[in-house]
Each structure stands twice: as C-alpha cells, then as structure tokens.
Amino acid sequence: MFLRFLLPWIVCCSTGYVIAASPKEEATTAPPALQALADFPIGVAVPIDPWPNSLLKSSGRQALVERDFGSLTAENGMKMAYLRPAPGVFFFLYADALVAWAKQHGKVVHGHTLVWHKQLPEWLTKMEGDAETFRGLLQRHIRTVAGHFAGELVSWDVVNEAFTDDTPSTYRDTVWYRNIGPAYLELAYREARAADPHAELYYNDYDISGAIGPQKLGRILEMVDDFLARQVPIDGIGFQMHIDTDRPTLAQMREAFGKVVRRGLKVRISELDVSVNQDKKYPTLTPALEALQKQRYADVVRTYLETVPPKLRGGITVWGLTDGDSWIPGFKNRADWPLLFDAEYHAKPALDGFAEGLQSVQRP
Numbered sequence: 001m002f003l004r005f006l007l008p009w010i011v012c013c014s015t016g017y018v019i020a021a022s023p024k025e026e027a028t029t030a031p032p033a034l035q036a037l038a039d040f041p042i043g044v045a046v047p048i049d050p051w052p053n054s055l056l057k058s059s060g061r062q063a064l065v066e067r068d069f070g071s072l073t074a075e076n077g078m079k080m081a082y083l084r085p086a087p088g089v090f091f092f093l094y095a096d097a098l099v100a101w102a103k104q105h106g107k108v109v110h111g112h113t114l115v116w117h118k119q120l121p122e123w124l125t126k127m128e129g130d131a132e133t134f135r136g137l138l139q140r141h142i143r144t145v146a147g148h149f150a151g152e153l154v155s156w157d158v159v160n161e162a163f164t165d166d167t168p169s170t171y172r173d174t175v176w177y178r179n180i181g182p183a184y185l186e187l188a189y190r191e192a193r194a195a196d197p198h199a200e201l202y203y204n205d206y207d208i209s210g211a212i213g214p215q216k217l218g219r220i221l222e223m224v225d226d227f228l229a230r231q232v233p234i235d236g237i238g239f240q241m242h243i244d245t246d247r248p249t250l251a252q253m254r255e256a257f258g259k260v261v262r263r264g265l266k267v268r269i270s271e272l273d274v275s276v277n278q279d280k281k282y283p284t285l286t287p288a289l290e291a292l293q294k295q296r297y298a299d300v301v302r303t304y305l306e307t308v309p310p311k312l313r314g315g316i317t318v319w320g321l322t323d324g325d326s327w328i329p330g331f332k333n334r335a336d337w338p339l340l341f342d343a344e345y346h347a348k349p350a351l352d353g354f355a356e357g358l359q360s361v362q363r364p
C-alpha cells in the first residue's frame with residue numbers, strides 16, 4: 001500500500017521529468033523519452049561555457065537533455081574561432097567540460113566542425129601565406145583537434161558548407177579554397193581519419209534535402225563518388241535541415257536521403273529545426289501553429305525512418321534545446337519558435353510529434 005502510494009513519485013523523479021514540468025503537467029503522465037524510442041542517436045545542440053545559456057550551468061537544461069537525448073553537439077564551442085584564440089594556441093577547457101559531462105551522463109558527442117568558412121579566428125582571416133602555409137595550418141588544426149578528442153567523439157563534421165547555392169553549384173570561395181584549392185577537401189578527410197580512426201566522418205551542409213537541394217546535393221555527391229573511387233575516407237552526409245512547415249516536401253527529402261543511402265553512406269539529420277513564422281505573420285505561437293509543427297516533426301522523422309535503413313542511420317539532432325536558445329530568430333530577424341521545448345523548458349506538441357514519428361515505423 002505504502003509502495004503504491006510512493007511509486008508514481010519515484011518514477012516521476014527518476015525520469016527527471018518533473019524538474020522541468022509546470023504544476024499542470026506534473027499531474028499528467030510523462031511521455032516516453034525520445035532516446036528510448038530509437039536505436040540510433042537522438043541528439044541536441046547545446047551551448048557550452050562561456051555562453052550565458054551553457055548546458056553546464058543550467059540544471060533546467062540538463063534535466064531535459066538527460067531525459068530525451070543520447071547525443072550532444074556543441075552548438076558553437078568546437079568551431080575554430082573558439083578552439084584557436086591565437087595562432088599557436090589550442091584552448092580545450094570548455095569543450096572538454098562538455099565531453100566530460102556527456103561521459104558522466106552516458107551521452108555520445110558529435111564534433112562540429114573541423115573545417116568551415118564561418119566562425120574563424122580573426123588572426124586566420126587576416127593571415128597571408130602560400131598554399132604550403134595554409135596546408136600546414138589545416139593539417140595542424142585537424143591533427144591537434146581531432147587528435148585531442150580521439151576516442152571521445154563518435155563522429156565529426158569534417159567539412160561544413162563547402163559548395164555554393166549557385167546553378168551549377170561550385171566550390172565556395174573560402175579561406176581554404178582560395179589558398180589551397182579544391183585539394184583541401186581530401187586533405188581534411190585524410191587528416192581526420194588519421195587523427196581519430198574510430199570517429200565517423202561526415203560532410204555537412206544546408207538546403208540539400210530539397211529546394212536548391214538537388215543542385216547542391218548533386219555537386220556534393222560528385223565529391224563523394226570521387227572519394228569513394230579513390231578510397232578517401234568519408235562515412236556519411238549531414239543534412240542540416242533548418243526547415244519550415246512548408247518546404248522542402250517529404251518527397252524531396254525522400255529523394256535526397258535515398259541518393260546517399262544508395263551509395264552506402266550514412267545519413268544524419270544534423271541540425272533540425274522547424275520554423276513556423278517564415279512569412280513573419282505571427283507575433284506569438286498559436287495552437288494552430290503548434291499543431292502544424294507537431295505534424296511536421298512527425299513527418300520528417302517518419303520520412304527518415306522510411307528512407308534510411310537501420311545500419312545507415314547516423315541519427316537525428318535538433319539544433320537547440322528551447323525556443324529561447326534557438327539561433328533562428330536572430331539569424332532570420334523575426335520571431336519564431338522552431339524547437340521541441342519552449343523558453344520555460346516545457347515540452348511543446350512538437351516533442352510529441354517527434355515521438356510519434358519515431359513510433360510510426362516498426363522497430364526491427
């Protein structure tokens with residue numbers, strides 16, 4: 001009798017759900033944790049120190065992460081600008097703290113990102129030198145960073161956003177491309193594999209699951225085919241998927257994932273968020289928008305499961321925990337609510353949509 005009285009309380013507290021729930025939600029049954037519904041990593045991008053909303057300093061965020069997610073990505077903290085404050089200096093303190101927290105809590109960590117044209121240290125953008133100088137720089141960065149985290153991370157975005165949105169899509173004019181030429185891509189993947197032979201190596205990009213997708217994805221797959229033919233190491237493609245409730249269509253997503261699957265490469269949805277205010281029509285998140293967003297999360301997750309076979313599922317990561325943390329309002333200069341939890345850490349209908357998507361296809 002006594003145990004019957006205590007049991008709901010014990011279950012509730014051991015899931016951690018109650019920590020983040022409002023009094024109204026405490027009375028309801030907690031939905032199953034996302035990570036418990038999948039055989040592949042369900043992840044979230046999180047701010048680390050010294051960002052003010054760092055996961056490491058927020059018990060509210062930690063409770064949500066502990067319950068629903070099995071994989072973590074530093075939203076910014078492993079980008080070159082933050083790991084390389086000065087030419088000869090590598091700074092790992094904050095990124096190491098994330099990796100340690102993840103280990104303590106049984107989460108895996110995905111590295112983002114070794115090579116990109118944005119969030120570079122200022123000293124690098126001002127640097128002058130010949131191709132050899134920049135090759136040396138790139139090699140040293142990858143060797144040191146991937147080497148530092150070797151054995152601790154499950155995967156890396158080795159190169160991020162290397163191709164343009166033009167038709168036809170071509171090499172993006174980056175500090176690496178300008179100074180080294182197209183060979184920087186191959187160099188990056190070879191160095192990453194050498195530095196951490198067990199981490200899976202991804203190429204990551206935006207707008208490749210539809211819209212300008214077919215064009216840019218086609219160019220990326222040319223690179224992939226060339227890599228596969230010449231045994232340059234690459235394990236998968238990351239589809240960022242900063243999408244909205246209208247675009248891309250599910251058929252476009254299916255087609256795009258399918259092209260990667262046919263090559264035997266892994267597919268990650270690496271930065272999922274679903275905007276609802278793309279037309280800037282809404283000052284607040286309405287119940288109708290919440291319902292639309294819930295359906296969209298369910299559809300995207302179901303499409304992933306239907307198109308990507310279990311052994312090629314690299315996982316699905318949402319790009320931020322709460323709507324208060326999302327990069328979309330700042331980047332798109334509008335109000336928006338693209339994530340699974342609201343700014344007060346309450347689960348949104350979108351979370352149920354994600355869970356429904358995961359449950360929509362029979363597990364093997």
Ligand code: XIL
Nearest residue numbers: 075076112160204206240271319327
């Ligand atoms: C974004 C972060 O979310 C922001 O906080 C930051 O100001 C800019 O970068 N594609 C990527 C991510 O690969 O690294 C970007 O993250 C979002 C777009």
